[in-house]
Amino acid sequence: MAAMRTVAGQTFELERETFENAVDDALPEPLRDHYVVISGRRFPPKQVLALVTGLDRADFTTHQARRILQRAGFVVGRVGTTTAAQAPLRPDLPQEGREAESLRPFRGQWVAQRGLDVLVAANSPQRVVRWLNEHEQHDAVVFRVPLDEAESDALRLR
Numbered sequence: 001m002a003a004m005r006t007v008a009g010q011t012f013e014l015e016r017e018t019f020e021n022a023v024d025d026a027l028p029e030p031l032r033d034h035y036v037v038i039s040g041r042r043f044p045p046k047q048v049l050a051l052v053t054g055l056d057r058a059d060f061t062t063h064q065a066r067r068i069l070q071r072a073g074f075v076v077g078r079v080g081t082t083t084a085a086q087a088p089l090r091p092d093l094p095q096e097g098r099e100a101e102s103l104r105p106f107r108g109q110w111v112a113q114r115g116l117d118v119l120v121a122a123n124s125p126q127r128v129v130r131w132l133n134e135h136e137q138h139d140a141v142v143f144r145v146p147l148d149e150a151e152s153d154a155l156r157l158r
Contacts, residue, residue: 003015005071007049007053007055007060007064008055008059008060010053010055012052012053014052014068014072015072016072016073018052019048019052019069019072020038020039022048022051023038023039023041023043023048023051024039026043026047026051027120027122027127027131028041028042028043028044028047028120029043029044029047029135030044030119030135030137031079032044033062033078033079034062034066034076034077034078034079035076035077035078035079036048036065036069036070036074036075036076037074037075037076037077038074039105040104040105040106041105041118041121044062045062045065045066045069046060046062046065048065048069049064049065049069098116099116102116102117103118103145105121106118106145107145107146107147107148108146108147109121109122109123109144110122110124110125110127110128110142110143110144111128111142111143111144111145112128112132112137112140112141112142113140113141114137114139114140114141119131119137120132121145125142125144128142
């Protein structure tokens with residue numbers, strides 16, 4: 001049964017799948033303070049709720065969006081904080097495996113990365129670069145994440 005939620009005086013039927021479908025082809029906007037993780041990507045909560053409801057972002061608060069998304073079963077967080085659900089550290093890997101773990105959801109995609117943060121991921125480098133230009137993000141590294149270890153090894157041998 002779908003959860004009925006009231007946002008800005010309007011009632012919406014909001015299911016987890018509705019949110020996942022809404023962001024399927026969307027690129028996340030730059031994160032400020034809060035985020036929600038959907039399909040391995042971090043989105044601003046207000047972006048997601050606005051996509052699903054069609055409401056103007058001024059009609060609801062970030063905390064209301066976070067609460068609705070959390071109740072739908074998504075992980076929400078604040079930029080710059082760590083979670084207990086992080087992968088175990090691997091001292092034998094660069095950055096103790098944190099970078100590899102953060103890139104896992106983006107296998108086969110092009111990403112823009114700053115530090116260990118993935119800013120955006122898309123199916124083409126053009127889409128990533130367009131996003132970087134639109135959001136004035138000029139200090140990111142762009143690359144394609146290998147699909148698997150075999151592809152990674154093949155790239156190393158070239």
